[in-house]
Amino acid sequence: MISLIFITIGILFNLLGCIGIIRLPDTYNRLQAATKCVTLGCCSILLGVVFHFGFSDAGTKVLVAIPILFFASTVGAHALIRGTYHFGIKLGNKSVKDDYKDALK
Amino acid sequence: MRYITMFILSLIFWLLLTFDLTVPNIIVGTVSSIICSLFFGRFFITNVYKLLQPRRYFWFVIYLFVFIWECIKANLDVAYRVLHPAMPIRPGIVKVKTTLKSDLAKMLLANSITMTPGTISVDIIDDNLYIHWIYIRSEDPEIYTGMITGAFEKYIKRIIE
Numbered sequence: 001m002i003s004l005i006f007i008t009i010g011i012l013f014n015l016l017g018c019i020g021i022i023r024l025p026d027t028y029n030r031l032q033a034a035t036k037c038v039t040l041g042c043c044s045i046l047l048g049v050v051f052h053f054g055f056s057d058a059g060t061k062v063l064v065a066i067p068i069l070f071f072a073s074t075v076g077a078h079a080l081i082r083g084t085y086h087f088g089i090k091l092g093n094k095s096v097k098d099d100y101k102d103a104l105k
Numbered sequence: 106m107r108y109i110t111m112f113i114l115s116l117i118f119w120l121l122l123t124f125d126l127t128v129p130n131i132i133v134g135t136v137s138s139i140i141c142s143l144f145f146g147r148f149f150i151t152n153v154y155k156l157l158q159p160r161r162y163f164w165f166v167i168y169l170f171v172f173i174w175e176c177i178k179a180n181l182d183v184a185y186r187v188l189h190p191a192m193p194i195r196p197g198i199v200k201v202k203t204t205l206k207s208d209l210a211k212m213l214l215a216n217s218i219t220m221t222p223g224t225i226s227v228d229i230i231d232d233n234l235y236i237h238w239i240y241i242r243s244e245d246p247e248i249y250t251g252m253i254t255g256a257f258e259k260y261i262k263r264i265i266e
Contacts, residue, residue, distance in 0.1 A: 013180055013184075016180075016183070016184045016187060016188070017183075019187050019188070020183060020186075020187040023187055023192065024186075024187065024192070024194070025192075025194075026196075028196060028225075028237050029194060029196055029239055031225060032183060032223065032225055032237070032239050033183055033187060035219060035220075035225065036176075036179045036180055036183050036220065037180055037183055037184070039220070040176055040177070040179075040180045057124040060121060060124055061121075061122060061124060064118070064121050064122055070216075070220075071216065074215075074216040074219040074220060075216070077219055077225055078215065078216075078219060078225070078226055078227070081225055081227050081237060082227055082228055085227060085228075091196065091197070091198070092196065096195055096196070096197045096241055097197030097198065097199060097241055098197060098198050099198050099199055099200035099235060100198040100200075100227055100228065100235045101198075103200070103228075103230055103233070103235060
């Protein structure tokens with residue numbers, strides 16, 4: 001029962017992340033939706049799996065997978081957003097501030 | 106010393122991940138842990154005795170709870186901005202100064218910032234973090250520095266430094 005609740009929350013957040021990727025205007029804002037919602041969504045699904053199996057072999061492996069997923073997604077988002085900037089893609093029209101431009105000169 | 110610590114940690118990690126205590130599996134795990142610690146041991150933390158101080162683990166548990174709370178807040182925040190018809194966003198990249206010194210602490214801070222509401226760290230140059238923020242709430246550097254790093258910096262300082 002608890003596992004079902006966690007998995008439902010996870011799928012809901014993944015759905016919100018996908019809506020965010022479609023609706024938000026530029027690459028940088030889309031990455032925001034992609035990292036936050038999808039990471040918590042997947043962690044929630046994995047937690048549901050842990051509650052389903054208990055601390056058996058599958059449950060322990062899933063528990064180990066949560067920190068790996070977390071670090072992979074944050075480091076991946078960091079690399080993508082930095083790569084996007086260095087590739088030369090401009091910030092969207094709505095942007096109000098850009099301190100990074102000065103730092104690269 | 107750091108190579109031995111990294112070897113032990115990666116062996117434990119291997120055994121947890123495979124969940125199998127037969128002899129061939131332990132041999133494979135030992136060999137791959139030795140290779141890993143030979144190649145990547147120089148990136149490991151320099152003072153391994155810090156791993157033995159219990160109060161760091163105490164702060165780490167508190168930090169974990171703060172972090173999970175911020176993470177849930179971040180998701181609700183993104184959900185609100187995505188579902189709102191007018192999409193209230195005001196994005197930009199801001200510069201934030203950090204007082205943390207070691208590389209590991211800066212890495213943990215940057216990762217934590219990535220998971221907090223509306224912020225992704227773009228780059229670290231010396232002591233400055235460059236952060237993409239989806240809704241810039243204030244123009245004053247001191248106020249937004251407190252808003253972004255304030256929740257985590259004091260815990261990370263107690264855990265790592």
